[in-house]
Amino acid sequence: MVRLSPPGHGRLEFARTLEVDVGGGEFNVAYGVARLGLRTGFVSRLPDNAVAAIILNHARAAGMDVSAVKLTPPDGVGRRDRVGLNFTEVGMGLRPSVTLYDRGHTAMSLAQPEDFDFEQIFSAGCRWLHTGGVMAAISAQAPAIVERAIDAAKAVGARVSFDLNYRASLWTPAQARAVVTRLMPKIDVLFGNEDAFDKMLGIAVPGARPTAKDFNWEENRNLALAVVERFPHLRAIASSLRAVPNGSVNHLSGLLWYKGEFSTAREYRDLQILDRVGGGDAFGAGIVYGLLNDLSGPDTVELAAAYGALVHTARGDTSQATLREVMHIVEGGSAVIQR
Amino acid sequence: MVRLSPPGHGRLEFARTLEVDVGGGEFNVAYGVARLGLRTGFVSRLPDNAVAAIILNHARAAGMDVSAVKLTPPDGVGRRDRVGLNFTEVGMGLRPSVTLYDRGHTAMSLAQPEDFDFEQIFSAGCRWLHTGGVMAAISAQAPAIVERAIDAAKAVGARVSFDLNYRASLWTPAQARAVVTRLMPKIDVLFGNEDAFDKMLGIAVPGARPTAKDFNWEENRNLALAVVERFPHLRAIASSLRAVPNGSVNHLSGLLWYKGEFSTAREYRDLQILDRVGGGDAFGAGIVYGLLNDLSGPDTVELAAAYGALVHTARGDTSQATLREVMHIVEGGSAVIQR
C-alpha cells in the first residue's frame, strides 16, 4: 500500500500536503528482513502505473527482489486493479494515530491463484515464506492464493510464518477462523496477540490484554501456552507486546515460545514514539531474522524487540534502522550522541 | 475529487510529498461561480470521513452551500463509498501534465436517484443547474440522477447548463450519445469542444481541432453552427479553445453562440501556465456568471475567457481569482506590479 500522511502530527482533514510512504503488514516484514541484510523478495499484483512504481522503487531501494510482482495494465478510472492506499494520521499525546484504509478493488485483491507461478518463484533457494491474515482476508480467492504459496514454499523446504493480524474491517471472526483452521497445519511460526488469538483461533486467557498501564506477563505466557497446546506442530509462537499510556509514549516488549521454552525481551518502558506504525512488523522481521540465523530464543526475541522499538523512532511503516543500530540497542547502548 | 499532486513539476513516481487540492468538472464550475460572488451549492454523496471533509471544507471556504451533500457511513476498507481521488502531475515544456484517476466505487458512483430530494434542494430560489458528461458517466444510474436533477431544476424555472466533457475512460461514444440524446431537449446552455461534439453528438467539422500552432476560428464557428442547427432549442453554446505549443505555454480563447450571434474572446497567445487543470471549468463558470447577470454575448465570452486564462496562473483545479482580478484582465490591465 501507499500510505499518505499529514506531516508531523497534522490532521488529515486540514492537510495541504501528504507525505508518501509505503507499507503493508507482510511487505513490512520482508522489508525489515532485507534491511538486516538478507535477500528477500515480495510477490504481489500491481497496475503498471506511477503510483505502483512508488512501491516497487521503495522495495528495490532496500534490495528486495520485485521480479515476481505481476503488473497489470492500468485502469484509467480506478474501478479495478487499483493501488491500495491508506491515509494515516500520526497521533500524539491524548490523540491516537488513525488509519483510513482505501484498499478495496486493488490489483492484488482481484488476483487469481493462477496469476502466480509459485513453483518457479520459490525455486531459487528460498528459505522462508512470510504471509498472514491481512493477505488472506483481502478477497474470496485470497486464501487459495496463500495456500498455494505455502505449498510451494514448503515443497522447497522453506519455513512458513504467518501473522494472524486480525482486522475486523476485513472479515468476521468466523470467516477468519475457517481460513486459519485450514492453513494452520502448514504454518511453522505463528505471530499474534491476544486479540488475534481470541478472534481467529478462539483461544482466550482472561487478563492477557495489556492495559495502558502495564503488561500482564503471566497471562500472556499462559495464552501462548494454550496456543501451543492446541497446535503442537508449531515451531515457534511470537507476540509483540504493547501498552499504551498515550499516543506519544508506549511500553513495548515481546515474547517468544521456541524450542519448548519461553523467552521474553526486556521491557522498553516509556518509549518515545515518532510513528508507531510498523513496529509490530519489525518485531516480526526480527524473529524471522533470528530463526533464519539460528539464534537462540532469548537472543531472537531481544533482537526482535529492539528492532520493533527502534522502528518507533522514525516515520513510515518500514524500517530505517540497520543491523548495527539494532545490535547497539540489544547490547544496551545509550542514546548519547555518536560522532 | 481530492487531487494529489507532486509539488512543482515533480514526478509522481518520485514524489515524497503530495499537495492536496480539490476538484472535479462540475464542482469546479460551481466553485468558480461562487468565487465571482454568487451563491452556489453542490449536490453529491460522500462518506463521513476526514478525506471527504477536505472536500466539504474546501467548498464551504468559498461560500458554497454543502447542505445537500449526502453523507454515508465510512467503509473501513474502501470497497464502497470511497472518496474519488486523482493523482495529477503538473507537466512543463515538452512533458505533458498527467492525471491518473482513482475514482471507481465512490460514494457518488454508488448513489441512487432516490438518495436526493431534488425538489427540496431546488426549492430555495435556485436559478441555475450545472451538470455534465462526467457526472452522467460515472455509473449506470447516473443518467437517471442527472435527469431527475434537471427536471427538478426546470420545475422551479432554473436554467440548465451541461458540459459534454467527453472522457473515453468512462464510456464509449455510443453510450454517451444515448444519454446525451435523451437529456439534450432539457438543456439550455451547452459547453463542449470539437472532440466532445464529435464523440457525443456525432457532429464534426474538418479542421475544427486546434493544432499546437493555432486556432481554426472559421471551422469552430461552423462547428457550433452545426450544433445549433441540430439543437435549435439551445439558448447558448460555448467552447473554450486551446492550442498547445508545449506544456508551459498555451494559446487560449473562447467562443459563444448566444441570442443568434457568435462572440469570440480575444486570443491569449503564449499564455504562461502554472497549472492548466480547471481552466476550462473557469471558462464555463464565466459563461454561467455572464448569462445569469444578463451580460451581452461579447461581454460574457470575454469575461469567461479572462477567467479561464487567469486560472492557469495558480495551482489547483479551482479558481483562486476574484471578480476584480478577472475584470482587470478583461479591461486589458497589465501585469505591472500592483502596490
Add this chain to the structure above:
Amino acid sequence: MVRLSPPGHGRLEFARTLEVDVGGGEFNVAYGVARLGLRTGFVSRLPDNAVAAIILNHARAAGMDVSAVKLTPPDGVGRRDRVGLNFTEVGMGLRPSVTLYDRGHTAMSLAQPEDFDFEQIFSAGCRWLHTGGVMAAISAQAPAIVERAIDAAKAVGARVSFDLNYRASLWTPAQARAVVTRLMPKIDVLFGNEDAFDKMLGIAVPGARPTAKDFNWEENRNLALAVVERFPHLRAIASSLRAVPNGSVNHLSGLLWYKGEFSTAREYRDLQILDRVGGGDAFGAGIVYGLLNDLSGPDTVELAAAYGALVHTARGDTSQATLREVMHIVEGGSAVIQR
C-alpha cells in the same frame, strides 16, 4: 487575527517561513462550537483584502456564517483598518511559547457601534452570544459595541457568555473593572481564571493560582464561590485550569459552577502538547455546547475539559477535533491506533 508562526518549535527571529493560522479568543470559541456541529457566525469588521480573506475562508470552511462581517475598503498603507496579526512561537520544554501581538489600528478596533445592525443580526433565531474581555478592550468605543450586541442578543432571548480574558497589554485593572462592572448584570455565563477574577473583578482567594506543580482545587472552588456570591444572577461560572511543569507537558482540568453545584473535570496529567494556544477557548466552546444542549454540569465540564485537552494535540488556535473524538476522550478512550 491572522497568526504567523515559525514551523515546529522554530524561533521567530530565525524563521524563513511562517505558518498561517487564524485565531482570536472570541473567534476560537465560536469556531469550536461550529466544529461540534452547531450553527454559528461571527461579527467583526475587516478590510476587503486578501489577508482578511484568509480569516473569512477559515471561518466559512468550518461552516461559520460570516455574512455579518463588515468589509471596509482596504487602506493601501496599513495606517487604518488593518488586519490584526500575531507572531506566535510554539515553545517546548524549558522555553515558553511567545505571542507578539500586532493588532493595533485594526478595522475592528476602529469600528463604531453604528457599524453593526445587531437587531438584524440576532433576529434569525440566535440562541447564544459569546464575547469577552479582549473584544471589550480593543478600543474606547468597544465596550459600547459589546453592550449593544448583548442587548440585542438578550432581546431575542439568547444567553450571553463572557470570557474575562484579562490582557495587561490592553487595559489596566481599573479600566477593565469599570467596563466589566457595567456589563456584568447582563451576563449569564462567566468564564475566567484566578488572574482575571483578581484583576477585573477584584476577587481573590489566596493560593487559587495553580503552581507549576499542581492544581489547588479547594482554593479554586472558593474563588468561584466568591464570584457567585458577588454576582448571584450568574447562571454559570467556568474556569479552565492549567499547571505548567514545562512548555511541552501541562496538567489540565476544569471547573464549572452551574445550577448551584460545582462540577470538576478529571485531571489530564502530563498532557503532551503540540500547541497550547486555543485550549482555553475550546474549553469555553465545550461549556457553551453543553449548556446549549442541556447537558448536566458534570457532563458539560467533562466535555469541555476533554475538548480543551484535545485541542492541545494539534497546531493552531482553532479546533481540529470532531465531536466524535471529544466523546472518545470523555469516555476514557485510549490512544491505541484506530484503523
Add this chain to the structure above:
Amino acid sequence: MVRLSPPGHGRLEFARTLEVDVGGGEFNVAYGVARLGLRTGFVSRLPDNAVAAIILNHARAAGMDVSAVKLTPPDGVGRRDRVGLNFTEVGMGLRPSVTLYDRGHTAMSLAQPEDFDFEQIFSAGCRWLHTGGVMAAISAQAPAIVERAIDAAKAVGARVSFDLNYRASLWTPAQARAVVTRLMPKIDVLFGNEDAFDKMLGIAVPGARPTAKDFNWEENRNLALAVVERFPHLRAIASSLRAVPNGSVNHLSGLLWYKGEFSTAREYRDLQILDRVGGGDAFGAGIVYGLLNDLSGPDTVELAAAYGALVHTARGDTSQATLREVMHIVEGGSAVIQR
C-alpha cells in the same frame, strides 16, 4: 520592512505558509552596495523585538552596519512602533505581482528628527548618503529627518542620492512636490522614472512611458534632459527602464546622464523573472557603486542594468548576486552551466 510572501507563485488568500524576506526601497540600495563589497550602514528606528531582529540579522549578514538603528521598547499591542510589513504575491504570466503594505504606525514613521544624531553617524568617513521619496513620505516629520540627514552628510563631504520612488498611497503629487522642491538643491544624484518625474517634479514628456511592447529611448532621453535643465546642479540622473509584456517576462534597460553625457545600457529583452521586486533598487545600487568607484558613465549604467537584471533571477527584495556575477553579465557571459 519584513516581507511575507506565499511560496512560488501562490496566492496570499490561500497561503498556508509565507516566506520571510526583508526589504524596502532605501534599504535595498544600501544592501545592494554592501553585496558589491563596499562598507554600508543603515539608519532606522525599530522596536526591540524578534520581528525587528529579522531585519537587523538580514542586514548584518550582508555586512551592513546597524549600530545607528535606534531600538525602542516593544509595544505589546502593536499600536505604535510596529515593524513595517508587506504581503507580496509573486505573479506570473497574465497575473501581476501584488504588494499589500502594512506599514502604518511603524517605529520609523513615529521617529522624530532628534531621535538620530546624524553628525555622529556621518562622522566616520561616510562618502555617500542614499535616501528617497518613500522615506520622506512616511510621516509628517519625515521630510525634516531626511533634510537633517542630508545636511549632516553634506557637511562631511558625502554625496547625496535620492530616489523619487513616487507612491500614490503615501502622498499626493502636491505634497510630494512641496517636499522634493525643498530638498532638491541638496541632492547630487537623482533616481526616477517618467511617473515620478511627472508627479513629483511636474516634468513630463509625451510617450516617455514604456509600453508593454517596448522602450521609448528618445522620449526618455528628452525627459532626463528636461530634468537636467530644470535642476542644473545635479551631478547625475539615472532611470531604470522596464517594459512589461507579462508578469514572467520583462524587458529591462537603464539610462544615465552623467558629466553632461547620456549613457544607455544594453537592452535585456525577454528577461525571465523569478521575482521582480528589488530590481530597480539594485539598479540604483549599481549607479552608486559605479560613481563611488569613478567608473565612466557607460560602465556605470551597464553595471547597474546588469545588477538590476540579475536580481530578477532570485527571490526576495535584496540582492543575492556577487560583483563577480554582475561582471560576468556585463561582459556578455553566457548562461552555460558553470562547473
Add this chain to the structure above:
Amino acid sequence: MVRLSPPGHGRLEFARTLEVDVGGGEFNVAYGVARLGLRTGFVSRLPDNAVAAIILNHARAAGMDVSAVKLTPPDGVGRRDRVGLNFTEVGMGLRPSVTLYDRGHTAMSLAQPEDFDFEQIFSAGCRWLHTGGVMAAISAQAPAIVERAIDAAKAVGARVSFDLNYRASLWTPAQARAVVTRLMPKIDVLFGNEDAFDKMLGIAVPGARPTAKDFNWEENRNLALAVVERFPHLRAIASSLRAVPNGSVNHLSGLLWYKGEFSTAREYRDLQILDRVGGGDAFGAGIVYGLLNDLSGPDTVELAAAYGALVHTARGDTSQATLREVMHIVEGGSAVIQR
C-alpha cells in the same frame, strides 16, 4: 556523487535547505539505461556510511545492481574515503546553473586497480561497459582501473563506450590526451562534443561550437568526420548538441555517426528547462540503448535526443522518464494533458 541543491532556483549562499539528489556522469548513463528497462549495474568504491547509502538506495530503486560496489570502513573525520559531493544551483534566465564540486579524497579516487575483480564482475553476460573521462581523471591510478575494466569487458565480448567529458578542473589537455590516446584503440563508441574533441583529441573544426543562437550542423558533421578519420576503428560517435540562449530555454539536438552514416535528431528549439544537469548523460543512455537493441542510426539518435530533452523537464541528474514517455516524444506526441 551526492548532489545538494537549493530548492527551486534558490542561491546556495542563502539556502536553508538543500535537496538531495544522486548523480555523476557515468552513473547517470547507467541509471538512464536502467530506466529504459535494461539490466545494469555500477562499479565503484564507497564508504560504509549513511551518505553512501543514499547513492546505493537510489541506484537500487531504479533496478541497478550494486553488488560490485566495494564498501570501505567509514573514516570518522572525512580525510579519506569520503563520499563525493557537489553543490548545484539550478539557474534561470540570465543566471547560469552552477556546480561546486567537492569530490576530492573520495573512496573511489583512492581506489586501486586491484580493488575490483573485473573478470568476475563482467562474467555474468555483460554486453556493454560505459565509462569516460571523469572517471579516468579522478586519480593517478584511475586510468589503470579504467583500462582493466575495459579489458575485462572486451574479454567477454562487451562493447565499450567512453564519454570524453572534459573537465578542466580535473586535468590538463596534455594529461587527458595521454590517457585517452592509450585507451582509444579499445573504445567502440565515443561520446564527445567540440570542446572535448579539441582538448582531449586535439581535433578542432572552426565554428563547430554552438552559439547561444544556433547550431552549426555542417561544422559538427565535419568535426565528427575528422574524429572518425583519425580513429577509424570506432563503431559510433555521438554528440549531443546544445545552444544556450539563456538558463531557462535551450535548443537541443544530437548527432550520430554509425555504420558509416550520419544521423541527426530533430531540433528541440526553445526547450523549457527545469534542470539541465544530466541531459547529456540521458542522451548517452539513449545511444547505448539504441545500439544494444540494434536500432538504426536515425532511430537511435532520435530516441537519444528525445530522452535527453525529456530529462530537462525534471529535477536531478538522473532520468525520471520512462521508455513509454520517451517514445511519445519521439513520435511527436503533444504536451496536451493526458488523462
Add this chain to the structure above:
Amino acid sequence: MVRLSPPGHGRLEFARTLEVDVGGGEFNVAYGVARLGLRTGFVSRLPDNAVAAIILNHARAAGMDVSAVKLTPPDGVGRRDRVGLNFTEVGMGLRPSVTLYDRGHTAMSLAQPEDFDFEQIFSAGCRWLHTGGVMAAISAQAPAIVERAIDAAKAVGARVSFDLNYRASLWTPAQARAVVTRLMPKIDVLFGNEDAFDKMLGIAVPGARPTAKDFNWEENRNLALAVVERFPHLRAIASSLRAVPNGSVNHLSGLLWYKGEFSTAREYRDLQILDRVGGGDAFGAGIVYGLLNDLSGPDTVELAAAYGALVHTARGDTSQATLREVMHIVEGGSAVIQR
C-alpha cells in the same frame, strides 16, 4: 563547519532534503557570546565560495566580526581548501543523535601559522581568546597556530579559555596530551569533562562519569579539584554535566571552580530536547560571559547552565536565545505562554 541535517528526526540515509546550519565547537562559543551582547570575532581560513559564504553570513548576522577570516581561492575539485561539513541526525527516544564528520582537507586544516597576523588581530582591545582541542587537533601545524594565537592574545592582556573537547577521531590521547601539556601553562580557564580530563590530562576519578540515571556530584568535584591541584595557575575550571536517560530527555547541570570555590548550577532534570548539539558550547559561552562581566562564580555557572539548557530547545548548533531569555530561566521563570 556547515552542518547538514535531515528535517525533524529524519534519517540521513532516507533524507530528500537537508537543513543547513553552521557550527563548530570554538565557533559556537564565540557565537554564543555574541548573542549575549558582547563584541566577538572569529579567525579561520575558508575558500572564497558560496558554501563558505553561508558560514560568514551566519556569523555576521549575529554581529560577529569576520574580517580576520582568510579567504583562499576556491578549488574546483574539492581536493584542498574545502569547507568542513558534517551530516547530523537529530535522534529521539531510543535512537541517539549521530554526526558524520566530513572535515578533512579543509582550508583551515591546511592553514599555516604565518597565514594569520595575530598581533594585528588582537590589537583592537581584545579581552578574551577562546580556543580548544578540536582546533588544536585538525592538523599537524594546528598546535603551533593555536599557540601563536594564545601568545598574541596574552600579549594584549586577554584571558585565554580552552575547551579540551576530546575527539577520538582526531588524535590519540598521547598526541593530545603532548599538545595540551605544552599549552596548559598559558591557559587561564579550562573547559572539560571526565572523558577529556582522563584522555587529555591523564586525570581520572572513579565514578565521575554521569550515568544515564544521574550525576555524581561528589566525584565531579573531586575530579575538578584534581585538575586544579595539577594546574594551580588556572583561574577557573568549568564542566557542563549531562546524564542521558534517552535521546529526547536529558538531565543537565554544570560545575565551576573559580576563585578557589566550587559553584554548582541547579539540576535541569528531564529536560526535553529538540536538538542537543551546541549545548556544551553555550555553557562555555555563558562561562566566558560571566567571567568577562565579573559575575560571581555561582551567578556565572547558573547563567551558563541556563544558557546551555535553553539551547537544547532550538535546532542547530548555535544559540538562538537572548540574554533576556537566559535570565528568565536563571530567575526560575516558568514556561507559561508569554504574551
